[in-house]
Amino acid sequence: MQRRLEAFRRAHPHLAEAPPPHERLTQRDALLITYGDQFRAPDEPPLQTLHRFLRDHLGQAISGVHILPFFPYSSDDGFSVIDYRRVNPQLGDWPHIHALGRDYRLMFDAVINHISRQSAWFQGFLRGEAPYTDYFLVVNPQTNLSQVVRPRPWPLLTPVETAHGTRHVWTTFSADQIDLNYANPAVLLEIVDLLLFYVAQGAQLIRLDAIAYLWKEIGTPCIHLPQTHAVVKLFRAVLDEVAPGVLLITETNVPHAENIAYFGDGYDEAQLVYNFTLPPLTLHALLTGDGSRLTAWARTLRTPSPATTFFNFLASHDGIGVRPAEGWLSGEEIAALAETALAHGGRVSTYARPDGSQAPYELNLTWYDALNDPHRPSEHDIPRFLASQVIMLTLAGVPGIYVHSLFGSRNCGACFARTGQPRSLNREKFAYPNLEARLSTPDDRAARILAAYRHLLEVRALHPAFHPQAPQTVLDLGPALVALRRGAPEGPLYALVNLTDRPQEVLLPLEHPAPRWRDLIAEGVYQAGPQGLPLTLVPYQSLWLVPE
Incomplete structure (x- = not known):
């Protein structure tokens, strides 16, 4: 390990310097969350079109961009990565990423709980080739796995044919996403090398996707295990050693107390955690006109050190998670949110409780349609939507703005019909010339919301009261x-x-x-x-x- 770090330090000496922790994020920081091919124009790589949109329509109103997984993939809109070190050629190449990084801070996804079954690593496993034979978790299908917390309702083990016969491999999220075996030190070193590669390519923030499920130990829930926290601490120690300005952010769609555990002691795990409880409580407040649950929860918000803060968001490429509202909203209130989502043209995804019953996991629809009934448009729709964004922008932390919130996008029924995946309702891609036409029409909903949102961001960036560490x-x-x-x-x-x-x-x-x-x-x-x-x-x- 030390040889790796010394070699990285020699190759990138400038990364060893960083401002003090309380200056690494300020009120000027706000990140756009977007797919690399969110904007599509003829005869132009989508990453270049994205860069053009940012320059033309946002400028310095944002400081950074979270480009959702931009690697070759086989499913889950990028979250089943085939090759961690290549840019998907349908999006562009590394020079396009580097160009974006000259204008904006970049957040990369480390999709490291699992890898695509089409990856070279898993194909090597299937052929029985070293070192890949121990890169994945093989489990006897007769093993009692009833204690394992499941974020998906389908089987945990997937049978595959290998050179040594049928094997059952651990697949937390889908049969195409094969979980990695972190009990193998070689896997851990591979991932450390990968994180350093991302830093060398310009990542200033690294999102640890689905990190809560990283370590598996039969006979336990296999979520938030001490070994998982130890791995996050290792990643933090590595980055603090060679690139202390690079920040870790953990993505754990779980109840609040479990979520904030990934701050560690404030100095040894993630600098940012996704504030997953904010979306469902904000939605409940605006749908009911009663903010008592939201404000009661907000009074509890603390971070353990000046080096840590929340990543505040309302919408994302996934749905609106409702598990983080457990303990703050009753089961009936969560069910009411699910009923509203269905009434507004959305879908509701579920997870399996330990007793085998199903419960709401996330609401699949755009944030705009979660707040506003598309069947009953109202003069209050845009003000209600903007009110939600002001709440998010005000709370202490760094705002993360999903690209569809810039325009007040509605559910994409055609996207859902095409894929059959509920999350597609919230993942429409834009033909850039068509979007430009909408944005040049002042009365268009997209133009109105983008102008208002940019104004809020520009005002926020100028006032020190919005610093993440401001009281x-x-x-x-x-x-x-x-x-x-x-x-x-x-x-x-x-x-x-x-x-x-x-x-x-x-x-x-x-x-x-x-x-x-x-x-x-x-x-x-x-x-x-x-x-x-x-x-x-x-x-x-x-x-x-x-x-x-």
Whole structure:
């Protein structure tokens, strides 16, 4: 291991320097989450078209881009990787990635719980070739695996024909995604080499996909095992040694307490974790007009050190996970979210409980349609959608914006019909000339939302109260409002969001003596009284108030 690190350090000495931990992420950081072929134009590699969209329509409103797996793959829209070290030629090549990296911080996916059955590694396993014979987990199908936590409802073991006969291999997610055997040190070293390769190619953030399931031990739930945390600590130690500016982010779609365990002690595991509880609680708040569950949860948010923060998001390439709401929403309230998703044209994916019963795992539809009934369009639809984004952008952390949230995309029924996969409802790809035509039409929904979103991002980037480490206080102004104070007492920012379709009158208590307050979003000015700041918020209005 030490020889590897020394060789990497010699080849990339500039990566050994990094700013202090609290300066590695600031209020200027916001990441777009997108597929490499999200925008398609004639006679142009999709990665180049993506770069063109970013330059033309976002500029410096975002600081980084999470390009979802851009490697050759065999299924799951990229998450069954055939070759970890190649760019999918249908997207472009490494020079296109490098060009994007000159303008934006890049997040790469490390899809390292499993690999495609078409990969050279697994094909070598099937032929009985060293070293691949021990790269995968072979289990007797008679083994009792009832304790294993299952994120998918289909069989855990998949029979395959090898040079030595039929073998049953461990497949957490699908028969095409073969889990790797981390009890084999050779696999661990392969993955360390891979992470260093990604850093050399320009990754400034590395997303550890499905990391919770990494280590398997029969007789246990095979999720969040101590060995998994030990592997994350190893990855962190390696990067801290040779590239301390590169940040790890863990993707664990599980209840909140389990999720934040991947911060470790604040210095030895991930610097960021996905804030998976935020989407279902925000959805519940805006659908019911009651933010009490959301604000109660937000009061508990803590990170263990100034080197850590949350990756706040509402939509992603997957669905809206509802398991992270367990403990905050009742079973009936989670069922109500699922019923709304179905009524709005979505689907509901399930997982298997230990007793064999099925429960909602994620809601498959776009975030815009989760909030707004496509059968009953309303003047409140866009304000309600933007209100949700203001909540996400206000909370302490780094925002992650799924590309479809820039446009208020609706469910892609044709995509679902074509693939039969519920997640396809939320994965429509754009013909870039058609999208450009929409964005040049001011009254088009996509143009309106993109203009409003870019304005929010640009305002946010300029105010230090939105720094990930700036203080955050959750205020109680009643269930119809989400109210936060960000920043130090001498320079606070008050954020208020009306969760309802009715005007809300409120008296905002102030700890700062300024007589006049300005809204950064709409530039309105408000006069404080002796008891506080009287405000009336129209339906779904948001305010970012600072002293004049």
